[in-house]
Structures are given as C-alpha cells and as structure tokens.
Amino acid sequence: MDQGRAKATRRRSRWVLGGIVLLLFLTIVMVAYAAPQTQGKRWGKLRGQPIAFSHKTHADKGIDCLYCHSNAPRGQVASIPSVEKCMGCHQVVTPRRRRSQMEVEKIRDAWARHAPLRWEKMFDQPDFVYFSHRPHVQAGLACEDCHGDIGRLDMPKPDYSMTMGYCLDCHQKQAPEKVAKLTDCATCHK
Amino acid sequence: MSKQGITRRQFLQGTALAGAAAVISGCTLSLQKKEYLEPYVDMPEFALPGESVWYATTCRECPAACGIIVRVHQGRAKKVEGNAMHPVNEGKTCARGQAALQALYNPDRLRAPVAQSARGSRQFTSIDWNEALNTLYQLISETDPARIAFFGGDVPDHVLWILETFFAAIGAPPPVIYSTHAAWEGKRALRLVNKSLFGVDRLPVYDLAHADVVFSFSGGFLSTELSPVHYNLAFGRMRGRQDTGGPRGVVVHFEPRLSQTAAPADRWIPIRPGTEGLVALALGRILLDEGWARNTAAAPFFAGVDAKELAEVTDVEYERLRHLAQLFGQAQAPLAIPGSAAAAHRGGYQAVMAVQMLNILMDNLGKPGGLWLAPDTRIDGLTPKTEPASLADVRDLVERMRSGQVDLLLLDGSNPAYGLPPEVGFVDAVANVGKVISFSSFVDETSVWADYILPGHTPLESWGYQVVDNGTDRLVISAQQPVVRPYYDTRDVADVFLFLAQALEPARAQLPWLNVVDFLKSRMEVIRNLGIPGSFALDNVEEAWAYWLGNGGWRSKEPLWSAPVLKRELSQAFNLAPEFEGGTEYPFILYPYESPTLTDGRGANRPWLQELPDPMTTAMWRTWVELNPETAYLLGVQRDDVVKVISPYGEVEAIVYIYPAIHPHVVAMPLGQGHTDYGRYAQGRGANPVQLLGGREVDVVKDLAWLSVRVKIVPTGRRQRLPRLENNAGVDRAREVGFPG
Numbered sequence A: 001m002d003q004g005r006a007k008a009t010r011r012r013s014r015w016v017l018g019g020i021v022l023l024l025f026l027t028i029v030m031v032a033y034a035a036p037q038t039q040g041k042r043w044g045k046l047r048g049q050p051i052a053f054s055h056k057t058h059a060d061k062g063i064d065c066l067y068c069h070s071n072a073p074r075g076q077v078a079s080i081p082s083v084e085k086c087m088g089c090h091q092v093v094t095p096r097r098r099r100s101q102m103e104v105e106k107i108r109d110a111w112a113r114h115a116p117l118r119w120e121k122m123f124d125q126p127d128f129v130y131f132s133h134r135p136h137v138q139a140g141l142a143c144e145d146c147h148g149d150i151g152r153l154d155m156p157k158p159d160y161s162m163t164m165g166y167c168l169d170c171h172q173k174q175a176p177e178k179v180a181k182l183t184d185c186a187t188c189h190k
Numbered sequence B: 001m002s003k004q005g006i007t008r009r010q011f012l013q014g015t016a017l018a019g020a021a022a023v024i025s026g027c028t029l030s031l032q033k034k035e036y037l038e039p040y041v042d043m044p045e046f047a048l049p050g051e052s053v054w055y056a057t058t059c060r061e062c063p064a065a066c067g068i069i070v071r072v073h074q075g076r077a078k079k080v081e082g083n084a085m086h087p088v089n090e091g092k093t094c095a096r097g098q099a100a101l102q103a104l105y106n107p108d109r110l111r112a113p114v115a116q117s118a119r120g121s122r123q124f125t126s127i128d129w130n131e132a133l134n135t136l137y138q139l140i141s142e143t144d145p146a147r148i149a150f151f152g153g154d155v156p157d158h159v160l161w162i163l164e165t166f167f168a169a170i171g172a173p174p175p176v177i178y179s180t181h182a183a184w185e186g187k188r189a190l191r192l193v194n195k196s197l198f199g200v201d202r203l204p205v206y207d208l209a210h211a212d213v214v215f216s217f218s219g220g221f222l223s224t225e226l227s228p229v230h231y232n233l234a235f236g237r238m239r240g241r242q243d244t245g246g247p248r249g250v251v252v253h254f255e256p257r258l259s260q261t262a263a264p265a266d267r268w269i270p271i272r273p274g275t276e277g278l279v280a281l282a283l284g285r286i287l288l289d290e291g292w293a294r295n296t297a298a299a300p301f302f303a304g305v306d307a308k309e310l311a312e313v314t315d316v317e318y319e320r321l322r323h324l325a326q327l328f329g330q331a332q333a334p335l336a337i338p339g340s341a342a343a344a345h346r347g348g349y350q351a352v353m354a355v356q357m358l359n360i361l362m363d364n365l366g367k368p369g370g371l372w373l374a375p376d377t378r379i380d381g382l383t384p385k386t387e388p389a390s391l392a393d394v395r396d397l398v399e400r401m402r403s404g405q406v407d408l409l410l411l412d413g414s415n416p417a418y419g420l421p422p423e424v425g426f427v428d429a430v431a432n433v434g435k436v437i438s439f440s441s442f443v444d445e446t447s448v449w450a451d452y453i454l455p456g457h458t459p460l461e462s463w464g465y466q467v468v469d470n471g472t473d474r475l476v477i478s479a480q481q482p483v484v485r486p487y488y489d490t491r492d493v494a495d496v497f498l499f500l501a502q503a504l505e506p507a508r509a510q511l512p513w514l515n516v517v518d519f520l521k522s523r524m525e526v527i528r529n530l531g532i533p534g535s536f537a538l539d540n541v542e543e544a545w546a547y548w549l550g551n552g553g554w555r556s557k558e559p560l561w562s563a564p565v566l567k568r569e570l571s572q573a574f575n576l577a578p579e580f581e582g583g584t585e586y587p588f589i590l591y592p593y594e595s596p597t598l599t600d601g602r603g604a605n606r607p608w609l610q611e612l613p614d615p616m617t618t619a620m621w622r623t624w625v626e627l628n629p630e631t632a633y634l635l636g637v638q639r640d641d642v643v644k645v646i647s648p649y650g651e652v653e654a655i656v657y658i659y660p661a662i663h664p665h666v667v668a669m670p671l672g673q674g675h676t677d678y679g680r681y682a683q684g685r686g687a688n689p690v691q692l693l694g695g696r697e698v699d700v701v702k703d704l705a706w707l708s709v710r711v712k713i714v715p716t717g718r719r720q721r722l723p724r725l726e727n728n729a730g731v732d733r734a735r736e737v738g739f740p741g
Helices: A002-039 A055-060 A083-090 A098-113 A133-138 A143-147 A164-171 A176-182 B008-031 B129-142 B157-170 B180-184 B187-198 B228-244 B276-289 B296-302 B307-314 B318-329 B348-361 B391-402 B426-430 B493-503 B516-529 B541-551 B629-635
Strands: B053-058 B067-073 B076-082 B114-116 B124-126 B148-152 B204-206 B213-217 B250-254 B267-269 B334-338 B371-373 B408-412 B435-438 B464-467 B476-480 B553-555 B588-593 B624-627 B641-647 B650-658 B666-670 B710-719
Touching (some): B053 B541, B129 B435, B129 B493, B148 B157, B157 B464, B157 B493, B180 B187, B187 B348, B213 B348, B267 B318, B276 B296, B276 B307, B276 B318, B276 B348, B296 B348, B307 B318, B318 B334, B391 B426, B464 B516, B476 B541, B493 B516, B624 B629, B629 B650
Parallel strands (some): B213 B334, B408 B435, B588 B666, B624 B650
Antiparallel strands (some): B053 B067, B067 B076, B204 B371, B464 B476, B588 B710, B641 B650, B641 B710
C-alpha cells in the first residue's frame, strides 16, 4: 500500500513537473516572439510602418507636436497627419541623406497616387475606455507627460504602461474639487 | 486509486496548469494585437478625426421635404436623423428617410456615364464625362428645340427652375413633370378642389394637432400621403392632449380596408370602395337636417341628397351614419380629411370636394383644428412656373413620341415604364424617339430604354433646395447639401445644365452661374427680396449661406398659412359615384395601395425597406393579395397559395394573405415590387399591380384613376410561403374560426 502511494506521489510529481516545464516553454516562446518588437532600437524599420519616420529628426527642427497631431487639443484622438500635411513641407524639403530621401519619396509617391499611408498604432486604450486628448491637452499637460520623451526617439515604443493605475495616479493628485469626478468609474468607462 | 491512467486530482491539476498557460499566453499575445490607422490623404477642412460631424440637409425619399441631419464619420455617411429645427418634421424621420443611406451605398448604382449599344439590351459601355457632355451638347444644339422633351418626376425645385429656364431660353417646350407618387396620393385633386372652392392653387394643411373629432376618408396621412412625418407628430399631439387634461382627439376612418392610418383610429368604418364622397354627402345631409351644421353656405351642394339611400350604397347603416354625424356635429373642432382613394376613381374630384364641404359645414376654415391652405410656394426665381402635369399631359407627350415628333427625350427622377399602366404606352412610344438620355442613378425600367445614362448624384451627395408645399404653417425653403463627397464619377443634374448653358448662347444670359453652388448663393438675394422676416438675416450672402447650410434652410418666422375663403356659389353635387371596369366575370374590386415602405416602387432597391415588415400584415420581400377569409373560403384558397389576379388589362401572380379587415368584395395589393430592372434587391421579386390598371382618368383632375378596375382570382395550384414576421396562423387565426388553412 505504501509502495503504491509512493508510486502515485511520484506520478503526480511528474505531472506537476511536466506542467511547469510546459509553462516555462510557453513563456519563453512568448517572450521570444515579443522581444524583437519591444526591445529593438531601429524603430523606423518596424514591420508594419510604411515609412521609417523619425520623431527626433522633426522635433530637432523645432516642429511642434501639435503641428502634425493637430487634432489633440480639439478632439478625441490626436490624429496622424494626412499625406497632404507631410507634403506641405516635403514638396520642397528633401533630406540630405540618401536613405532619408528614399523615405520621403514614399510620401510623394503616396500623394501622387492619392493613396493613404497605413500606420501601425503604438499607443492604444482598450475599447471599454473612453479617452479623449482634448481635456488633457487643454488642462495643460505636455505630450511627454504621457507619451515619454518621444522627441528624442526615432519612433515611439509601444507603451503598455498606460493602465488604469497610471491614469488614477495623476487623477488623484488633481485639485480636491475635481478628484471625485476624475476618479469616478463612469468618467472613463462610459 | 488505480495504478493505471490519470486520477481525477491529476486531471484537474493538469487542466489548471494548461489553463494558466493558456491565460498567460493569451495575455501576452493580446498585447501583440496590431491596430492600424489610416489617416486621410487630403483631410477636409473642419474634419475632426475620430469624431462625427452632422450635416443638415433635406430628405429626398419623398416630396414632403423633411429636414434631416446626417452623421458623417471620417467622410462616410452613417446615420440619418430628423432635424429638430425643421418645422415639417421637428426632429423625426420615417423608415424611408433612414434608408436614404442605401441609395448612397447601393451596389447597383451607376458609377460613371454609360452608352447602351442597343436600347433595352443592357449592354453598357462606360464613357467619360467629356464625351458624355459633348454628346449631350451636340444633341441639344443640333435638334430642333420644339422636338426636345424633358420628362421628370420628383425633381427638386432648384433643378426644375434651372431646367425650366434652360428650355425656355433655347425655345424648347417646358419640362413635363409627372410624379407617380403624387398620383397615388391624390395631390392634384386636392389642389384643384382648393382652386375651385377657394380660388387658390395650393395644397391643404390640416391642423390635426388641435382637432378633437377627425373624419378621415380612405387616407394614408399616417403612412405615405402628403407629409406623413408631420401628420404622425400632429396625431401624437392630438392624442397626447389628454395627458395635460385636454380632450383626447377621436379619429373615425372610412376605408374598405384596415390600413396603417385606419389601425390607430378609434373607429374604422369599412365602406364600399370609392364611396367616400357618398358617405360625406350623407353625413353632410344629416348635419344640415339635424341642425348641427354651423355654416350653411355649403347647403346647395347637398341638395337632393337622400342620406338613407346613400347609406345602402355605401354599406354603412343609416343609424350609424347619424350617430357619427352627431359626433362630428357636436365636436368643438371637427375636421374632415379626404384621402387618396377618395380621389382615385372617376368621380374622385367631386368626392374630395364633398369631404371638404364637411369642413365648410362645420365652419372650421382657418380655425384651430381646422382646414388651412399651405403658404404660397410660387416664388419667382425659386420655384418653377410650370404646373405639374396630369396623366392627360403625359398622354400628349407619349402621343408626340409615338408619332415621331420627339427627337431627343431627357428623363430624370421618374420611372414611367414601371409606374404608369401599360395602356399609356410609354415603352412602345420610346421606340420612335430619336435619342433618349437619362440622368438616373440606377438602371431602372425606364432608363434601360435610354441610349445614354449620365448618372446624377444621389440625394446625400447633392446640392439644392425644396420649397415645402404642405405640412407646415411656415414658408419653408429646405436646403439640401452634400453630406459626403460624391463616391463615384457622377455629376449633379443642375451642374450639367448650368454647364450646357455656358456653351449655348441663348441660355447663358439666363443661367450665368458656373456651378450649382454659385446658383444657390445667388438665391439668398431672392429670398431676401421676399421681405418676409425669417429664421436668419439675409443681408450678407456669405453669412446667410453659413446659416442656410447650418440650419438646413430658411423658414419664415411667422405662420404664413392662410384661412380658406369660399369664393363661389355652390351647386348640387354630381358624378360622385365610382365606376369600375370589367364585367360580371370580374367579381372583385382591386384596391391597390402604396406600400408604406416601398411607396410607388422607388424604395424597392433598399434592402432595409424590403425587410421591414408591412405594418398591417407583417409581410415583406414579396407581393401578396389580401383576401377576406370569407372570400378565400368561397374561392377555395388558403394562405400562401399563389393565385393569378386577372383584370381586363393584364394579369399578375401574388401570394394569398388572408386578411379579416377588408371588405369581402375587395382584394387589396401593395405597390412597389415586380421590378424587371432597378438592381439586385428589386428585380425579379413579386408583382406590379399597376400592370392590372387601365389608363382611366379622374374627371376634371385628369389624373390616374387607380381605383377603377375589377379583377378575378384564379388559383394556380402552387404554394409559396410569404415571408412575414407574425406567426404562421396569421392575424386571421384561420384554424380557430374554422376556415381551411
């Protein structure tokens, strides 16, 4: 009987061990799959982005974020600029570097074909969250407060830290008369 | 514990681990879910990405001209709602208005101008607009102007004004404007009766909201006639007065069939078809005899009338008529409303007059809850001077076409090949016309006979205006603006004629505008010159234009409807009785009616309207024939049997629907189906009851007398399930009452 119980215990341990190994294996696969997209350095070459666009290049020239993302102070989404807006400068502005010239050519080509550019979304909120840029920008927040130092990066990293806690951290620090509304569930989960 | 296999505990542990692994992997993978953003190539001014924009415009699904606002998201029209600032519909819409989107997105729309190799061949070749306009220009400039004809239907006022000016300038006859929908709602009879009695050629407006006893004579004012959204609102207000302590309005509806308008009435009185005028005569006689009439100016009209005799003819007992007359005569604000079927037989003109006489007898002209006349909509520079044509005028045109006197026929906004009885001979006559050009957005039964189709924009892509001719106390000039950029290579009909006018010397001086927007802006001054205080100031054109687009048009501040004044001595009524074609072998009277959704057939290519159950029968997608259970029993047919409906003029097949709320001598059929063209949702579905009609005209009015044929019903032995929402037993509950089926 004792022998039988010992056998059964060993068998169970093997199952548990097998499960842990499987879990570890799956985790490694997941991390390996995600790694190139979350830790790479050359963001402009990201699979899915139509143009190796550099925020740093444009911010260094002194272009304000809101010049391109002009919808942020007045709308729900900040908006990606239209091809027409890119062409506003790039019909006359051609970069010096050959590789950059090729990227600008892609915009000119899209404009000539009247074809939209398809950008992969880097910052997102789940569908059950109602978020609008307008009150945040109008409250005086800088883009960098939430989006990080984008102006010093070529392409922003996908940011998964914009969680509810992240929002509430800031909402709770607001003026006392605003806190009740800003921490109310229905403010964001309409 | 077994030595072999897995124990329950091990199984659960394994499952929990696998589950945890799946959850973790799922969470990790969900972070990898990619979403894409596709910004505009060229962003429209004022567009707010991610947020909807609402544009005010005018509904063109029927001529009532309700104001609508359309939600547009990223350049795509999404939803139609009523414009709360519009006096006609005050923020409400109907199902047909909602379905306007399905004209815009219809997959069967013509996407560019086409030439047809042979008429009726349906072999179309795309051409570009340069070629299309050149062809049109050459045809118009080289054809003798007297041999050019324009046939239009429900064309908006701005296009009509431009067309009329254009044709007058080049010396061509004025456009022939004939709307089959107007014929089905009896509009011409209403106008002509007003002209005869009150001396003004305007439509009536009924102050339904303030009436307390309403007698409605075979009318569809809650479904398709005149301004249905307005009258639904007014109906609600009339009933809703009881919530504030007022009297609840009472409605009595006389009609051979329980229609959508009859259903919410307090009493439905089934009468013999076409006897509405006779019922009105009998009621008037009783009102006079009993001393309940308040104004005896109309008494001569009722001279020699024997109410008891009429009670027998109309199938309503005399006592009941007397009781109803008492109800009407003792009401504070009685109102009589003549409906379309009253005007749809040979004696329709006098029948409508008889109903309006009841209003005169009760002295409700221009009083709260009474009969009013719509504001004058004949405005120089805004509305055309050309009268809407009668069926007789259409026959004249068809005769000219048949005898080869028309070399160039232009068609817009109408589908006579489908909507007019075959006896009128439109299709045969087209064969003798030199060239035919249609501006239709779809290949329908009429445009299929065209040599060229130069598709216009759909209404949600078009500019324009419509002067509201009934349904409100204000003068309303309802603005139409594109809510989206045109999706295809189509062109506004107004723009086409303004363009041609630039090239044709005599028309250029009359129509100097380069495009329709310039033309519309110039109308601001015309409205200002009316000198009527309105919803916004018109001194500065650009400022007025902004209000015009934002508000959905202009309206007068004060009510401009007028009280009718009897302008002539009245004489005895005559010729009110209906006359039906077809001898004794045709035992039933055919009672066709406009479908509340498909109307005269124009809604058939909108799947939303096709799948919307008919309010009375809950049937959809097909054509049915309504039979009284008694009639069905005698004919030996059951529900869902396919029968032939045969008139002296033609025959169609329809599915039997057993309907207890119809006079046993009457069979009713909805209009709208039976298209042979008009796109995938419309064609090859159901039957067109117009095929059964002869070209009989209403006396004086000279419009289509659609209630004038008898039919017989012949079973085919086949069965087909009629798609419907109600349960299989139907409203008749056939099994319970013991009838077969």
